[in-house]
Amino acid sequence: MKRRFTILILLAVQIVCSQTKDKTADVLFDKMYYIEAARLYEISIKNGDVSKEILQRAGDAHYFNTQMENASKWYGKLLAEYPNEVSSEYYFRYAQSLQGIKNYELAKKWMVNFSEKKKSTDSRAQNFSLKKVTLEDIKRIKPHFLLENLEINSAYSDFAPMFYKDNLVYSTSSDSSFIKTANYGWNDQPYLKLQLGKISPSQTNVTFKERFGKEISTQYHEACVAFSPDEKTIYFTRNNYNGKLKRDSKGVNNLKLYSATATEGDNGTVKWGNVKELPFNSDSYSVGQPSVSKDGKKLYFVSDMPGTVGSTDIFVVDILGENQYSNPKNLGDKINTSGREMFPFITDLALYFASDGFLGLGGLDVFESRLTDGVFDDPANLGAPLNSSMDDFGFIIREETNKGFVCSNRNTGKGDDDIYSFERSCAQSVEGYVFDAVSNNKIPGAIVTLKNSENETIEQTVSKIDGRFEFNDNINCNTTYIIEGFKDNFKPASKTVIIPSNSGITEVPIGLDPALIERKDGILKIKIGIILFDLDKSDIRYDAAIELNKIVLLMTQYPNMVIKIESHTDSRANDQYNLELSDRRAKATRDYIISQGIAPERIESAIGFGETQLLNNCSNGVPCTEQQHQVNRRSEFIITKIQ
The missing domain is CATH 1.25.40.10 (Tetratricopeptide repeat domain)
Incomplete structure (x- = not known):
């Protein structure tokens, strides 16, 4: 083990x-x-x-x-x-x-x-x-990482890789000194030092080159580094050490972040000097595991400082220059849990980190939080084989090549912690749910169709009892699809979806409007056939009752629905007469709906407006066709409440 x-x-x-x-x-x-x-x-x-x-x-x-x-x-x-x-x-x-x-x-x-x-x-x-x-969901994630154990791994602990030029800087407890150093009592291994490895052209292997950063090395731990975009500044983690170890009131030697700057010597050699302790360190808590944003403006790190949600959280500061930084900001409870969040790695597209506070396969798992308009999405477990039943952490990647490195102490490794190279294939699935766009209730039994950009059907499925559906086998990355939803008594709906170029799950909710409901100018109305009345009368005719029964059925299906009824006439006949006739017809319509079992309080009002709200220019004295007058003769059923 x-x-x-x-x-x-x-x-x-x-x-x-x-x-x-x-x-x-x-x-x-x-x-x-x-x-x-x-x-x-x-x-x-x-x-x-x-x-x-x-x-x-x-x-x-x-x-x-x-x-x-x-x-x-x-x-x-x-x-x-x-x-x-x-x-x-x-x-x-x-x-x-x-x-x-x-x-x-x-x-x-x-x-x-x-x-x-x-x-x-x-x-x-x-x-x-x-x-x-669920755990079953995570175990079902399509494998989209191919891992290889690196040549540089030893019987000791090798971890925390970071890109540096065409090389890899990593931390190791493998004792490469001529004189054996003291061992750390935690596990009887040498203290951590930094090494430099050459990344192979295929980016699948790393070979040892030399010790890295001897100028910043002490007799204790140095590990977990990050570089500014121009690679002239290094940020690294070290024991709280300045000539001697410092301990807090409980006797604990905490970790701190330091920076150093590069000077180029003969033959292109680089030496690191001007070592500075970052100003938000403390003797009473730990700070470490840095990652710098691609624009060099933000520094992410891990700490258990005051304000931490769990055991360790991920924080961020603005890099202001001249060893000046903003106050640390906790990334919040979307990223941080009551457990441990650590080893952040930030790219232009996402934040990657290790955590045992979210559901995983065991120990620390690697999670990805996509960056959308400057906001981190909910973290997603990256699944096996990247994650295992043991600790998996220290994930770094070049997004443009989908190649990178990750650490694990799984049993198949060479030592305690090993570094693995990986290549990420793009594995995507489309998942979602069908819902009633008016009530937000999930719709089971809906037919969901996956089509390509040419409107050709690729696959079809049926939504489950909770309205959910999924397409797993025919989804290509960086591709456009059309998702259509259909269900009896609802209007069909479709969504165009662009699948991203990285692996993951694309969530697609499909909202269906009931067939009898229409949306216009932000108002919901019940759309039925024309309600006809005999000349000068307000009695409900048989053919009108058929249409009104549709409203009764709809209101029965949506027991919280409340409506108001508005009746209108055309401009022919006396204005006052039209106002009174339309009002009688509105109230007769209301009475009929109530007579069919709908509670009176669910009809907010029933009012006639006569010819005061014409839909066209056919006002008094304007010659119009019968068809134009018909547009103004209408009954409207406006939904004022649905939930």
Whole structure:
């Protein structure tokens, strides 16, 4: 089982348990020396100590190193022995560890239990409530990433790649020094350093070139870098170190962001100097994992600073120059959850990041939030094989080539964390729903047709009980389609959809208007045949009743519908006479509808307007044809309320 070495650089670990009787193990645990702490806790358990605290810490020591089989073992025993005494966080961790060993059915059960306990206070509960996206939905995502393990990966931890010229800068704990450095107690590996690798012409492999940034290297951790667009400024993550390590009031050495500028030496060599600590760092919280926007104006990063929604959040600042930055801004609850969001990578098209706060396949999954008019869309899980039951993170991509790199500690790798190259194929599907455009109710049983831009039918389906439909097999990227919806008693509707050039799901809602309802100038009206009356009379004729019964049926189908009735005449005959006749006819129409079982309060008014609202110029004394006069003789049924 791979160890989660990069949790150090992933920043915060939320500890929710108290001290145990094994003080030696607790000291090691508090120093994040989890391998040795786990061994001592398990000795205590073997000797008969199965207290809540010891089981919690045994599980946590393995969980924080991604030893999910052992973590699930001790969490399972913890929840069996103390189901009502532990924090709901352990329901979440147990579910995550079960996902890590691909026991998805049991993981789903415990995630539902977590959701029931935390739904009012924890965004992860809402994300895992299985209402919007289910685990089955994620497992059904079409594979559109082809991954290859890189030559540079070692038996240690290799992660956090970043493009630099035609090369790749990455972080590694592989000890490349002549004299072995001290190891980090978390997992007994050397401290992280930066390496430079040459990207192959195919962009599918990377070969080691040399150590990178020796001028900014210390005896502790340097990792997770980003570059300005001109590549003359580097932003990097380092321990809070300036000659010696600084710790906060709890004894924790936090992480900080630093910048350095490039100077070009002989033979095109680059040296990094003028190292500056960024002004929004703090001794009391961590800041790291930078990503710079393509225009060089914004810096995204991860922190657990005050204002953080979960364990770690993604923030952004404006880069103002001269080591000046705006105040950090949290990206908000669309991106950040009560869990961990980390490793942001921003492009012109999207924000990519890792999270365990949204529904995923286990551990950290990579998510994509498309950028639309400067606003981030809801994050979408990128599915397998990019994501796995383990931690997947550190995603970077060149959008123009659809090639990039991602990190994972999945069991098929060479070491703890490995870097994989990938090529993203474009896999698109069209999903949506058919709905009543008047009531917004979903419409099952509608025929939905997929057509090409030449109006030729490609595929046809029927909307489900919840109105949803999908086309998965015939969708090409960067292509225009027409989606048509049809249902009896509704007007057909269609939408033209341009499928983007990147993989994903294109959502297409199709609204159908009831056949008897028309929209005009923002007003909804019931459209039926002409209501005819005998000369000088207001009695409802048989043929008029047939038309009015359509209104009765429609109002029965829409029980919240309220209408008003307006009756009009042409300009022939006396003005006052026409006004009185039209009013009698409006009220006779109202009375007939009520007589058929429609509640009186659902007819807001019934008023005759005579010849005061003519639709053409056929006023008094103007010669007009019978057809022109007929336009003005009408009854209108205006919908004032539908829901």
